[in-house]
Amino acid sequence: MIADDPRARGEPEPPASAARRLVRAALKGSLATLDRQTGHPYASLVLVATEPDGAPLFLISRLAWHTRNLEADARASLLLDGTGGLAEPLTGGRLTLIGEVRPTASATARGRFLARHPGAEGYAGFADFSMYAMAVARAHWVGGFGRIVDLAPADLATDVAGAADLIAAETGILAHMNADHADAVALYATALAQKPPGSWRMSGIDPDGIDLLHCTTNDAARIDFDTRVRTPDAARAALISLARRARGVGQGGTQA
Structure with a gap:
């Protein structure tokens, strides 16, 4: 919370708070799915938004490899990178979310995604695009050298x-x-x-x-x-x- 923000006092932000902030601020991430043919990890760039409770949202095409992979196996991980602008990226924060990504019929998903990514209006109505949400099972926060913490879903959720x-x-x-x-x-x-x-x-x-x-x-x-x-x-x-x-x-x- 702002009234008790340790960053204003020059202190490190607690890992759970920093991770929640990164989830909410992220516009894109690297989504890793399991290749449906070989089982190897397949990483791809995706745009990201969040539900009111903080669950990551994606607007993706069923023609894309990552979507086809998810149809075969919903397990996935999402890397969110908060190191932009740092001279030494490994000193900055990044978060890996691990869970399952499935289609969502949430009433808020599409509106929140398009509010975050107005440019997606141009293809959101295409028949092959659908909303997906990630159910996070666990998370791994790295806030720089020696600042490594495993987080539970409750640590990230609103x-x-x-x-x-x-x-x-x-x-x-x-x-x-x-x-x-x-x-x-x-x-x-x-x-x-x-x-x-x-x-x-x-x-x-x-x-x-x-x-x-x-x-x-x-x-x-x-x-x-x-x-x-x-x-x-x-x-x-x-x-x-x-x-x-x-x-x-x-x-x-x-x-x-």
């Missing part, structure tokens, strides 16, 4: 119990924030996520926080709420609190 109204209101909240409060969204990115200025928009909201997307540079950010929210009213209060905090940082204050 508790969505009691948050049905918030999830149902997500599309409206995003539209309102991006149309009427674009200045606040941009300030979230620059002041709280330490991102460069530009055209930022909210691409997701869940009980634990918000996802941001730069409209032209394919950059993304994750910002956690101070406390978990479960209703649209609570989300509104949390967004106002973030804006106040961001303005304080912009005026020379700190996040802590």
Whole structure:
């Protein structure tokens, strides 16, 4: 949570928190499936989004090798790389998720994926493309040399119990924030996520926080709420609190 973010004090972020942040901020990953003919690992680049509970989502074509592999054996792993921009990549964070990837009929999957990847609108309606979700069985976090931790699914998941109204209101909240409060969204990115200025928009909201997307540079950010929210009213209060905090940082204050 931002109010108790160790990074603001110059301390390492706890592994579970850093891993959750990477899952939410990632736009792409390396999906490894089992080759249906030889059984060898087959790794491919995929775009990634998340469900409200944090489950990874993919919009993939059944013509692709990885999809054909999944039809034969749903076991897979997903590597998310958080080392971009580092002079020494092995000092940065990366996360391997291990589980099964299957088609999903979730009511939120397609909308959340397209909010994260607007360019996918051009092919999302093709007959061979479908939404898939990953059920994570375990995870392996490497935060740099000597910072290696195995994580359980519960360490990564967002508790969505009691948050049905918030999830149902997500599309409206995003539209309102991006149309009427674009200045606040941009300030979230620059002041709280330490991102460069530009055209930022909210691409997701869940009980634990918000996802941001730069409209032209394919950059993304994750910002956690101070406390978990479960209703649209609570989300509104949390967004106002973030804006106040961001303005304080912009005026020379700190996040802590």
